[in-house]
Amino acid sequence: MHYDSKTMSKALRAVGSEPAGAGSAAAGQFAPGRRFRPGWPLYVLLILLFALYQGFNQTIGLRNAIGSNFEIWKPFVSELSSILVIAALIPAVVRFENRFRVDSRPRLRALLLHLAGGVTFSAVHTAGMVLLRKLVYALAGETYDFGNVAVESIYELQKDLITYFVILLVLFAIREFRVRRAGELRATELAAELSEARLRHLTAQIEPHFLFNALNAISNRMHEDVEAADRMISQLGDLLRAAYESDDSVLVPLSREIGWLRGYAAMMGERFRGQLVFEIEVEPGIGQVQVPRLLLQPIVENAIRHGLKDGHGWLRVHVYHRQTHLHYTVSDDGAGLPDSPKEHGTGLSNISRRLQLLFPDNHTFSITPRVPRGVVAAVSFPVTV
Amino acid sequence: MSHSVVIVDDEPPARAKLVRFLAELDDFRVAAEAGAVDEAIAAVRLATPDVVYLDIQLGTRSGFDVLDALRDLAPPLIVFTTAYSEYAVRAFEVQALDYLLKPSDRDRFLRSIERTRAALIEPDRTDTEERVRRLLAQLPGRPAAVKQILVRDSERAFFVSVEDIQRICAAGNYVEVHAGGKVHLIRDTLTSFIAQLDANEFLRVHRSHVVRLGFIAELRPMFHGDYELVLRDGQTLALSRRYKALLPEAIRERL
Numbered sequence: 001m002h003y004d005s006k007t008m009s010k011a012l013r014a015v016g017s018e019p020a021g022a023g024s025a026a027a028g029q030f031a032p033g034r035r036f037r038p039g040w041p042l043y044v045l046l047i048l049l050f051a052l053y054q055g056f057n058q059t060i061g062l063r064n065a066i067g068s069n070f071e072i073w074k075p076f077v078s079e080l081s082s083i084l085v086i087a088a089l090i091p092a093v094v095r096f097e098n099r100f101r102v103d104s105r106p107r108l109r110a111l112l113l114h115l116a117g118g119v120t121f122s123a124v125h126t127a128g129m130v131l132l133r134k135l136v137y138a139l140a141g142e143t144y145d146f147g148n149v150a151v152e153s154i155y156e157l158q159k160d161l162i163t164y165f166v167i168l169l170v171l172f173a174i175r176e177f178r179v180r181r182a183g184e185l186r187a188t189e190l191a192a193e194l195s196e197a198r199l200r201h202l203t204a205q206i207e208p209h210f211l212f213n214a215l216n217a218i219s220n221r222m223h224e225d226v227e228a229a230d231r232m233i234s235q236l237g238d239l240l241r242a243a244y245e246s247d248d249s250v251l252v253p254l255s256r257e258i259g260w261l262r263g264y265a266a267m268m269g270e271r272f273r274g275q276l277v278f279e280i281e282v283e284p285g286i287g288q289v290q291v292p293r294l295l296l297q298p299i300v301e302n303a304i305r306h307g308l309k310d311g312h313g314w315l316r317v318h319v320y321h322r323q324t325h326l327h328y329t330v331s332d333d334g335a336g337l338p339d340s341p342k343e344h345g346t347g348l349s350n351i352s353r354r355l356q357l358l359f360p361d362n363h364t365f366s367i368t369p370r371v372p373r374g375v376v377a378a379v380s381f382p383v384t385v
Numbered sequence: 386m387s388h389s390v391v392i393v394d395d396e397p398p399a400r401a402k403l404v405r406f407l408a409e410l411d412d413f414r415v416a417a418e419a420g421a422v423d424e425a426i427a428a429v430r431l432a433t434p435d436v437v438y439l440d441i442q443l444g445t446r447s448g449f450d451v452l453d454a455l456r457d458l459a460p461p462l463i464v465f466t467t468a469y470s471e472y473a474v475r476a477f478e479v480q481a482l483d484y485l486l487k488p489s490d491r492d493r494f495l496r497s498i499e500r501t502r503a504a505l506i507e508p509d510r511t512d513t514e515e516r517v518r519r520l521l522a523q524l525p526g527r528p529a530a531v532k533q534i535l536v537r538d539s540e541r542a543f544f545v546s547v548e549d550i551q552r553i554c555a556a557g558n559y560v561e562v563h564a565g566g567k568v569h570l571i572r573d574t575l576t577s578f579i580a581q582l583d584a585n586e587f588l589r590v591h592r593s594h595v596v597r598l599g600f601i602a603e604l605r606p607m608f609h610g611d612y613e614l615v616l617r618d619g620q621t622l623a624l625s626r627r628y629k630a631l632l633p634e635a636i637r638e639r640l
Binding site: 208209211212213217218219220221224270272273274275305306308312 | 468
C-alpha cells in the first residue's frame, strides 16, 4: 500500500498519544489501585513470591559462603524489605515516565531527568529498605546495622539504577507494542473502508441500471450520429475499465479522479441530453496532486440522485487548491436537503470515515443548503503539491 | 384507425428510440411523451391513450406511482419498459404482463407490438387490469387497503366495514356491494372501487364480479374448461378460463 508517509506517521503519533484507556491492561498492571484494581492482589502475591524466591537464593548463597552461622529469617527480611519498597515505588516510576517519556525529545533532557529519577529512586528505596529492616530487627529485639552508609549507598545505587532502567525499558516496550498494534488496526480499517468504497464504485459503475440505460442511449444515438455513439462507447469503456481496475492505492493522482468524472459526466449528459447541465472546473496544474481514491464519485452520484429529481437540473464540480488543502465542491440546484439525514446514504458516511482515517482532524466535509436552491457538498483535505 | 400511445421515460434517448420505432408503424401514433411521474399522469389523463409505454425507474420515483394515480381511469394497456429491475421483471412474469427490456432491437420491439395488437382487439381486458392490480398489491410501500367504505343513500351517509363485504358486482354506473345480507349501491366503476381493497382478499372472478376469497364455497367444472363458482350464500357465478388462471394456486388445487 502507498501511504503518504507524513500522514501516516502523524496518524501513528495520534494513536500513541492517546491516554491509556480502561482496556490498557499492560500499563494498568504497573499502576495498582488506579485503573486496574482487579489485578493488584495478584501483583502483591507475585511480589511476595519473588521475595520468597530471592530469600531462598540469599540463604543458600550465605550458607555456601559462611556456613550455617546465621539466623534463617534475616536473608528473607533483607530481600522482602528491598522488594516491597521497589514494588511500592513502581507506580510512581510509571507515572513519572508517563509524564517525561524515556523516548521524548530532547534526548539529553530525558536522559538527565531519568538519571535524576534513578538516583531519587535509589535514595528512597535504600532509605525505605533500611527503615523496614531496622523496624523488623527491633521487633525481634536486635539491632540492624546497615554498615558504612556511603559504601552501602553506592552499592545500592548501582543496583537500583539498573532496576530503574529495566522498568523504563519494559514501559517503553509495552507502549511500542500498543502503538504498533493500533497502527496495524488503523491500516486494516483503512483497507476495509477502501475496499468498501471500491465495491460501491464497482456496483455504481456497472450498476445494472447505469449500464443498461447507457447501452440504450448508445443504441438510440447511433441512429442520429455515428461519431457521437462511437465516443459514448469509448467513454463507457473507460468507466468500465476504471471499475474493473484492481489497484490497492489509497492515494491516486487527481487526474485519475477527474478522468473518471469527465467520463461519467459525458455519459450522464447523453442520457439526460437537454435536461442536465454538468459543469466541471478544475484548477490547472494540479493533476499530479495525490488525492484519496474514489472520494469524488459518491459525492457526485449522490448529487445526481438527490439533487436532480427526474433528471432535470444543473450540477457543478469545482476542484481547487488553497494553501495546504485541496477543495472539492459539488453543487446542484435540486430539491435541497432531505428531511432525514439518513436518506443521504451510506456512500457519504463512508467518505466521512475515510477522511477521518486518512487525515485525522485535518479535513472538512460538509453538506449545506445552497442559495437559492439545492445543496453544496464540500470536502477539503491536506495535500502536497 | 391508429392506436394512441404515451411514452413515459425519464431519459430522452430512450423516448427517442421508441418514437422512432413507432413512427414506422401505421396503426400507432405517439400522442404524448413524459419524463416524470407528474408529467406522465397529466399526459395520460389528457390523451387517454390506448397504450402506455411505462418506464419503471423514473428518477427517484417509479412507474408504479403513475399507475397508482390513474386507478380511477379505464386503464390503457400498459407495456412496462425497464433497463434492469430483477424484482419488477419477476413480478411481470408472475402476472403475465407485457414488458420490454432496454436496450431492445427492432425485432424484439415488433414481437412486443404483435402482443399489443392482439391485446387491443380483445374486447374484455378486465383480466389484464386484475393482473396489474395484483402486481401493484405485491410491491412494497403501497398504500394500505381501506378498512371501511363510505356509502351514501338518499337520506344519509354511513360506513360499511370492509370485513363484512362478501362480494361486489358491477351494475351500470354503479357497483353493488353485498355486505352482511344487505346490498349497497355506490356510484363507481368496479375497477376503481376494488383498487382500494386488498388484492389478496378480494378476487376478480369475472369482468363484473369480485368475490371475497373466503366466500367461495365450491368450484364446479363446466364445459370447455369453464367453471362455475358456488358462493357461501348459494349464488353461482360463471368462471371463464381466463379468470380461472387468476385464482391463487392454493385455491385452484384445493377446489
